[in-house]
Amino acid sequence: MELITVLQILDSTVRLATPLLLACLAGLFSERAGIFDIGLEGKMLAAAFFSAAIAAVTGSVWLGLGAGIVASLALSGLHGLAAITFRGNQLISGVAINFLAAGLTVLIAQSWFQQGGRTPSLPGEARFGQITLPGAEALREVPVLGPIYAELISGHSILVYVAFACVPLTWWILYRTRFGLRLRAVGENPEAVDTAGISVVRLRYSAVLICGLLCGLAGAYLATALQAGFVQDMTAGRGYIALAALIFAKWRPWHALYATLLFGFLQAIALRYQNLDLGIVTLPVQAMDALPYILTVVILAGFIGKAVPPRAGGEPYVKER
Amino acid sequence: MVGRKVLLRVEKTPATPGKPVLEVENLRVIDPAGVERLRGVSLNIRAGEVLGLAGVAGNGQSELLEVLGGMMRATGTVRMNGAPLDLSGPHADGQSRRAAGIAHVPEDRQRKGLIMDYAAWENSVFGYHRDPAIATGPLMRNSAILDHASAQMQRFDVRPPNPRLPAKAFSGGNQQKVVLAREIERGPDLLLIGQPTRGVDIGAIEFIHQQIVALRDAGKAILLVSVELDEIMALSDRIAVIFDGRIMGEVAAQDASARELGLMMAGVSTGKAA
Amino acid sequence: MERMPKWADVVLIPLISLLLAAVISGLVILAIGEDPINALNLMVKGALGSTYGWGYTLYYATNFMFTGLAVAVAFHARLFNIGGEGQAMLGGLGVALVCLYLPWPHWSLALIASTVGAALFGAAWALMPAVLQAKRGSHIVITTIMFNFIAAAFLNWLLVGPLKPRGGMDPSTARFPEATNLPSLHDLLAPLGIAFSKAAPANISFLIGILACVLVWVLIWRTRLGYEIRAFGHSEPAARYAGISPTKITVITMLISGGLAGMMAINNVMGEAERLVLNATEGAGFIGIAVALMGRSHPFGVFLAAILFGFLYQGGAELALWTSIPRELIIVIQALVILFTGALDNMVRIPLERIFMALRRRGA
Structure with missing residues (x-):
């Protein structure tokens, strides 16, 4: 295989991994604080729609991004209300949010743009463009490293770089700040955090809102960078793949990067080769589609190390009276 | 609790122990965290006697009850009426233990002994719900169970004697009577009873103690676990002391002094090894 | 003491939740510039105003009965089976294999075998x-979410590959033989002198759905197994005490749940499409969640909630036909029902409990 083909696949991997990575980190914050979130999909979808819609109407991709984040935060707030304030079932709340987003986006898109539940295609200035890193063109001719720099590292939208920067940032917040320490503690042992006089409710709300923010970025990336506009159900299960990646990563930031890159790579392969000829067997494209989910089940089965979620995950915190 | 000492004068005659019912040898339990909770416990109980197991909470008595009740796996040997019990295989469960003649009033009645949302009549067969006598094929004979529960609640003075009320609607003492009635009335050879009067009102304590003594007088073996030393001393015929997963020693109840037991409970050996 | 009477828990809370969902849906309709009252009228007329409408309403309701029961049975063991969608897809495969590869002399025999195949x-x-x-x-x-996706990919592969008949244009199996076609409600009611729309897809599976409701009720409240399932759902330590194996109950409950979800296929695959098409389940597996929550996991409640959602689905389709309101409105309503009856249950429950407490204090 030629270097340029490999680079194209890897380049595509990076693009496809970005929304997964953002959503995965979003889920990481929420679940590390003890709030299960299967509503990543819905928040991304809402953000995708609102970012595309506002970018289409105003022509400003930054306003679009803002709107996407606000929409995602609103759904996060709803999840917080159900899961934290009213101590409802977090899983059921997540399911509801996914359906709410799936229905409302199409409903509003149809009433707003009358294009069958999609937004108009975004022109170049209403999208996040590709950033050419300094010297990319000049170095292109350098053997091996030049194309890698020019093709793979340079030429992505700003959100890709933001997503990758979020990995060390998340690590730093979780493991090097007091907030992170408390956040992890509240996901393992909320009683202890409460006893220490720290508000469980406020910590969990912060985590859920950070999750909303990151899902907003993920959704906006889908509609305004990866593609040019919103179409119905455009997240296409990415929220669930991100959830799978989170388990794969065992709720750790750097591993989240590796897991989402792996799943992004699988998607890139599936996109490029409809049926993958492995010499002995030909893998149909559907097998590639299913692979992230199958891998997650294998992980959950404990064949590749045990995935232990945060101990207090999914349980509403009830103060002893 | 207030006034306990006054209440704990239980009328009973000396025991007339018969054949051994339960024989425990070298029982060991290692919990999931890798800590050894029982470190080779051996003891035996004969028909018609109460063996009291004294100890500070958390020294292995709960694990012992759970192993004997089929809720926890262990290694070692346990014989019930001479037949070995399965301690770690497929028959190490509550159903097999009941079939072997072991009844169990668990320490935590609200979390284990009862389904708090089940009505009293449903709780009256909890654990015995597989008894063919209360079923027609796969169906449970609910009206027969209800009638039986109603009569049972009268006999055990459960107040209010309404079998349709959920368990959570009863007071602690009346909940315990529901459990006790269920476990005693089937005539087990061995009754495991943990913290029989914890969280129980004064009137019910006396009633529960009388039931335990009556069961002993009917020739049954009883393993009594309690953190209340007074209760152990008032009800037992023999007293064993458990500390850190080991039996520290055993004394006849009439020779026991609170001081001596207290020392053993604190891990001080008094030379009377079992 | 109970904080409020049982009827309030069983009837009042779901009704208030439904009302909240309806009000918000009405606001959504207003917001997109349509008239909610008119929309409701259209829905009622479209779904219940003719035997044709009823035929669709009951057809959808049958799907939701099976998936709703599936979720409800699992709920009793405190298991949340989101995999109804994938299980129903596989049920469709079971039905397709039974109908396509075995010769059937009569639909009744085919129906029995298909039901077993779907459930298995x-x-x-x-x-x-x-x-x-x-x-x-x-x-x-x-895991059940993952299995939904794996099922979708698996069926996708089967329907564009091995199961597609030679020369088939769309991803689906061949038509099932005539002898496996189920009688519709029209066929069933005609001998009784009742005229029922011939075009509507409701079929004999509706009766099997009702039978399933009854059997699930017997299972949960009358059998030893149901007793154990509920006990395990209430308290796992207590179940262990009673000698109920958590492993066994989890597996058996999920098998029953998956079997019920799979049985939906006799309605949509065997009864309606008469072949297995791509995405035959159309999200019915997920609607089962809303139906089970709304029906308080009780088979009779599931039955009523399934009819309600059948009405919403058919009414929603009519709305999309006559107004500019897209079909996705029902997904919003479904989401709101799940939200209010499931996740925000306490939001409705706590104030209501306070009201009942206050009333009791005044009465005492």
């Missing part, structure tokens, strides 16, 4: 998540 395939698809939950503690919600 649906149950099989629930088995692995169940075992992983019981033996490894892997969260059943996550």
Whole structure:
């Protein structure tokens, strides 16, 4: 295989991994604080729609991004209300949010743009463009490293770089700040955090809102960078793949990067080769589609190390009276 | 609790122990965290006697009850009426233990002994719900169970004697009577009873103690676990002391002094090894 | 003491939740510039105003009965089976294999075999998540979601590949033979002198759905197994005390749940499409969640909630036909029902409990 083909696949991997990575980190914050979130999909979808819609109407991709984040935060707030304030079932709340987003986006898109539940295609200035890193063109001719720099590292939208920067940032917040320490503690042992006089409710709300923010970025990336506009159900299960990646990563930031890159790579392969000829067997494209989910089940089965979620995950915190 | 000492004068005659019912040898339990909770416990109980197991909470008595009740796996040997019990295989469960003649009033009645949302009549067969006598094929004979529960609640003075009320609607003492009635009335050879009067009102304590003594007088073996030393001393015929997963020693109840037991409970050996 | 009477818990809370969902849906309709009252009228007329409308309403309701029962049975063991969608897809495969590859002299025999096939395939698809939950503690919600996607990919592959007949244009199996076609409600009611729309897809599976409701009621409240399932759902330590094996109950409950979800296929695959098409389940597996929550996991409640959602689906389709309101409105309503009856249950419950407490104090 030629270097340029490999680079194209890897380049595509990076693009496809970005929304997964953002959503995965979003889920990481929420679940590390003890709030299960299967509503990543819905928040991304809402953000995708609102970012595309506002970018289409105003022509400003930054306003679009803002709107996407606000929409995602609103759904996060709803999840917080159900899961934290009213101590409802977090899983059921997540399911509801996914359906709410799936229905409302199409409903509003149809009433707003009358294009069958999609937004108009975004022109170049209403999208996040590709950033050419300094010297990319000049170095292109350098053997091996030049194309890698020019093709793979340079030429992505700003959100890709933001997503990758979020990995060390998340690590730093979780493991090097007091907030992170408390956040992890509240996901393992909320009683202890409460006893220490720290508000469980406020910590969990912060985590859920950070999750909303990151899902907003993920959704906006889908509609305004990866593609040019919103179409119905455009997240296409990415929220669930991100959830799978989170388990794969065992709720750790750097591993989240590796897991989402792996799943992004699988998607890139599936996109490029409809049926993958492995010499002995030909893998149909559907097998590639299913692979992230199958891998997650294998992980959950404990064949590749045990995935232990945060101990207090999914349980509403009830103060002893 | 207030006034306990006054209440704990239980009328009973000396025991007339018969054949051994339960024989425990070298029982060991290692919990999931890798800590050894029982470190080779051996003891035996004969028909018609109460063996009291004294100890500070958390020294292995709960694990012992759970192993004997089929809720926890262990290694070692346990014989019930001479037949070995399965301690770690497929028959190490509550159903097999009941079939072997072991009844169990668990320490935590609200979390284990009862389904708090089940009505009293449903709780009256909890654990015995597989008894063919209360079923027609796969169906449970609910009206027969209800009638039986109603009569049972009268006999055990459960107040209010309404079998349709959920368990959570009863007071602690009346909940315990529901459990006790269920476990005693089937005539087990061995009754495991943990913290029989914890969280129980004064009137019910006396009633529960009388039931335990009556069961002993009917020739049954009883393993009594309690953190209340007074209760152990008032009800037992023999007293064993458990500390850190080991039996520290055993004394006849009439020779026991609170001081001596207290020392053993604190891990001080008094030379009377079992 | 109970904080409020049972009827309030069983009837009042779902009704208030439904009302809240309806009000918000009305606001959504207003916001997109349509008239909610008019929309409701259209829905009622479209779904209940003719035997044709009823035929669709009951057809959808049949799907939701099966998936709703599937979720409800699992709820009793405190298991959240989100995998109804995938299990129903596999059920469709079971039905297709039975109908296509075995010769059937009469629809009744085919129906029995298909029901068994659907249930077996649906149950099989629930088995692995169940075992992983019981033996490894892997969260059943996550595994069943994963299995939904795996099922979708698997069926996709089958329907564009091995199961597609030669020369077939769309991803689907061949038509099932005539002898396996189920009688519709029209066929069933005609001998009784009742005229029922011939075009509507409601069929004999509706009666099987009702039968399933009755049998699930017997299972949960009259059998030893149901007693154990509920006990396990209330308290796992207590179940262990009573000698109820958590592993066994988890696996058996999920098999029953998956089997029920799979049985939906006799309605949509055998009864309506008469072949297996791509995405035959159309999200019915997920609607089962809303139906089970709304019906308080009680088979009779599930029955009523299934009819309600059948009405919403048919009414929603009519709305999309006559107004500019897209069909996705029902997904919003479904989401709101799940939200209010499930996740925000306490938001409705706590104030209501306060009201009942206050009333009692005044009465006392």
